[in-house]
Amino acid sequence: MNIVDLDERNLSLYLVCLEDWSNEMKEAGKMKEDWYRRMQHRGLRVKLAVDDHGTVGGMIQYVPIEFSFVDGKDLYFINCIWVHGYKRGRGDFRRHGMGTALLEAAEADARELGAKGIVAWGILIPVFMHASWFRKHGFRTVDRNGMQALMWKPFTTDAAPPKWIRGKFRPELAENKVTVNAFCSGWCPAQNLTFERAKRAAAEPQFEGRVQFRAFDTFDREDVRRYGISNSLFIDKKHVWSGPPPSYEKIRELISKRIKRLR
Ligand SMILES: CC(C)(COP(=O)(O)OP(=O)(O)OC[C@H]1O[C@@H](n2cnc3c(N)ncnc32)[C@H](O)[C@@H]1OP(=O)(O)O)[C@@H](O)C(=O)NCCC(=O)NCCS
Known part of the structure; x- marks a missing residue:
């Protein structure tokens, strides 16, 4: 197995998280590509794991923490690792060592780039990025936000620990309309999928004139700071999503229910 840098040949595969078979990835639209084009010039690093037959089986993407959705300085932040x-x-x-090899390569790269440490986020229950897997690889938890842990591995003694950006978003509701507030930073196709579904559902002809859709681009950390949110969906005051993308039908139904409650 080899760890290689992303090149143009594998770009489309990376943009769909190696799931070139998935219709959901197509539904997730072009936001990941837009994010990639913007982040390319801001220090984004992507590495791929390639097996002995030349097939790409894993990826890791990490950015200078200043361009992430958490607070910190002079560190690299792993948006995600995916086998x-x-x-x-x-x-x-x-379970063939690709994850470990990718993480080790990213860590070595971050050291070489002069970072003071490397940071990852993880979930404390066994879904998505598991905090326990990073702990096994020497990461320590420095901050928690509900079920999410922020973990790091400092390389220098003067490295400052990262922090979650916290904030409470209070949706302003439109007069006599259902308000859909969708926050999206672009780096994760699963999150982009939720955004695209919400946008499409809000524009259903049957809801015409009854829904106000507001899109929040949280590419910049300053915008994450302003709202305290990087990726989320609110239908009126209800925070809809905090996990795998809800189906299109589910989002449409939630909007429809709220419309029925309008005067
Ligand atoms: C975590 C992940 C990267 C590991 O990749 P991998 O190639 O299977 O990892 P490796 O083969 O290097 O290591 C597997 C080892 O980790 C262990 N492991 C797997 N999950 C673990 C967990 N949650 N906690 C602790 N150890 C774990 C395995 O038992 C195995 O241990 P062993 O070598 O002693 O048998 C992979 O499981 C993955 O992609 N998970 C999903 C992550 C995700 O959701 N990313 C998207 C976030 S947006």
Whole structure:
């Protein structure tokens, strides 16, 4: 197995998180590509794990923390590490050392780039990025926000620990309309998918004139700071999503229910 840098040949594969078989990835639209084009010049690093037959099975992407959605300085932040684990498409590559090799390569790269440490986020229950997996690789938790842990591995004694950006978003509701507030930073196709579904559902002809859709671009950390949110969906005051993307039908139903309660 080899760890290689992302190149143009593998770009489209990276943009769909190696899930070139997935219709949901197509539905997630072009936001990941836009994010990539903007982040390319801001220090984004992407590495891929390639097996002995030349098939890409895993990826890791990390950015200078100043361009992430958490507070910190002179550190690199891992947006995500992903080893393809489905039987569909290219197949299941997990538990063959790809994840460890990707993490080690990113860490070595961050050191070489002169960072003072490397940071990851993880979930404390076994879904998505597992905090326990990073702990196993020497990361320590420095901050918690509900079920989410922020973990780091400092390289120098003067490294300052990162922090979650916290804030409370209080949606302003439109007069006699359902308000849909959708926050999206672009780096994660799963989050982009939720955004795209919400936008499409809000524009359903049957809801014409009854829904106000507001899009918040949280690419910049300053915008994350302003709202205390990087990716989220609110329908009126209800925070809809904090996990896997809800289906289009679910979002449409939630909007429809709120419309029925309008005068
Ligand atoms: C975490 C992940 C990167 C590991 O990749 P991998 O290639 O299977 O990892 P490796 O083969 O290097 O390591 C597997 C080892 O980690 C262990 N492991 C797996 N999940 C673990 C967890 N949650 N906690 C602790 N150890 C774990 C395995 O038991 C195995 O240990 P062993 O070598 O002693 O048998 C992979 O499982 C993955 O992509 N998970 C999903 C992450 C995700 O949701 N990313 C998207 C976030 S937006």
